[in-house]
Amino acid sequence: NAGVTQTPKFQVLKTGQSMTLQCAQDMNHNSMYWYRQDPGMGLRLIYYSASEGTTDKGEVPNGYNVSRLNKREFSLRLESAAPSQTSVYFCASSKGTSGGFVGEQFFGPGTRLTVL
Amino acid sequence: TQLLEQSPQFLSIQEGENLTVYCNSSSVFSSLQWYRQEPGEGPVLLVTVVTGGEVKKLKRLTFQFGDARKDSSLHITAAQPGDTGLYLCAPREGFQKLVFGTGTRLLVSP
Numbered sequence: 001n002a003g004v005t006q007t008p009k010f011q012v013l014k015t016g017q018s019m020t021l022q023c024a025q026d027m028n029h030n031s032m033y034w035y036r037q038d039p040g041m042g043l044r045l046i047y048y049s050a051s052e053g054t055t056d057k058g059e060v061p062n063g064y065n066v067s068r069l070n071k072r073e074f075s076l077r078l079e080s081a082a083p084s085q086t087s088v089y090f091c092a093s094s095k096g097t098s099g100g101f102v103g104e105q106f107f108g109p110g111t112r113l114t115v116l
Numbered sequence: 117t118q119l120l121e122q123s124p125q126f127l128s129i130q131e132g133e134n135l136t137v138y139c140n141s142s143s144v145f146s147s148l149q150w151y152r153q154e155p156g157e158g159p160v161l162l163v164t165v166v167t168g169g170e171v172k173k174l175k176r177l178t179f180q181f182g183d184a185r186k187d188s189s190l191h192i193t194a195a196q197p198g199d200t201g202l203y204l205c206a207p208r209e210g211f212q213k214l215v216f217g218t219g220t221r222l223l224v225s226p
Contacts, residue, residue, distance in 0.1 A: 004158075031212055042204065043159070043216035050212045058213070090158050096212070104149070105214065107158025 001026050004108035006091050012114045013081045021076040021111050023091030030096035032074035033105065034058075034066060036087040043090065049074055051096070081115045088112050119143070122205055122217035130225055132194050137220040139205030140187045146208050148188050150179055153202040153219070162190075195224045 007022045025032065034046040035058075045058030047066040055066050063085060065077045074093075078085060092105040121140045129135055139148070147166045151159035163172050165181035165188060172179045176199075178191040192199055202221050206214040 035216075040218060042218040043206075045213060045215075048212060092158070094212075104161045104164070105159075107160070109156075109158055 003027065004091055004093055004106050006089075006108035006111050008111060009109065010112050012116065013078075014116050015082060017081050017115075018077065018079050019081065020078075021089055021091075021113075022073070023075065023108060024073045025093040025106070026072065027093060027095075027106065028071070029093040029106070030071070031094045032068065033092040033094075034064075034074070034076045035090045035092065036060065036085075037090060037110075038087050046076065046089075081113075083115045086113060086115045120205070120207065120215055120217040122203075122220050124220060125218070126221050126223075128223045128225070129195055131196055133224075134191070134193050135195060135222070136189055136191045137203055137222070138187065138189050139207075139217055141207065143186065143207075145181075145185045145188075148181060148185075148205060148207040149214065150188070150190055151204045151206060151216075153204060154200075159202075159204055192222075195222075197224045197226055200224050 004025045030051045033048040035043040037043050044060050046064050049055045049068040052071045067075045089111045091108045094103045094105045123138050149164045150162045153159040163179045168185045169183045170181040176193045180189045200223050202219045204219045205217045209215045
């Protein structure tokens with residue numbers, strides 16, 4: 001099992017360019033998440049998908065869109081990149097809630113994005 | 117959104133020392149997870165605590181959930197260089213979400 005995979009690993013964009021970050025999991029998980037990690041800010045939730053066919057905003061959704069393509073894949077799109085979106089982006093997945101509490105989240109290796 | 121504070125922000129110690137890091141909030145947590153993140157990688161789950169007063173041990177790591185479920189601590193005994201990393205607490209928020217603290221960055225030198 002590869003777990004959670006993300007592409008690309010690194011990306012440099014110019015302000016105004018668009019791009020899509022890809023994420024896939026092979027653990028048959030129901031829930032998937034996109035986070036960004038900035039120095040001193042911890043991990044902040046951008047969007048999540050509790051199950052196939054649903055998506056919801058997290059703490060910092062502005063400037064991003066997501067697509068839950070199928071149960072395995074969850075993509076994050078930047079329509080018009082801005083320097084404030086320079087960050088490390090992590091995708092995660094989890095089986096889904098069990099017994100009333102959210103389960104373990106499995107993280108991908110991250111995408112390091114720089115917007116000039 | 118819960119206000120979450122982790123302390124200390126940075127900790128640099130020598131191999132063999134003991135340490136404790138803290139996760140505090142004014143809100144009551146229904147459950148809380150601890151993750152460790154190594155440089156260049158994603159976080160990895162260490163433990164989940166659910167019950168107030170709960171203590172869980174993972175080799176040299178001891179996790180405690182406060183009686184009132186507003187705080188948690190992680191104690192490492194005889195730290196080793198392999199313990200180096202960013203330690204993140206993450207209480208549950210809502211149905212499917214976690215809220216991550218800013219973390220404690222630990223450096224253990226040989």
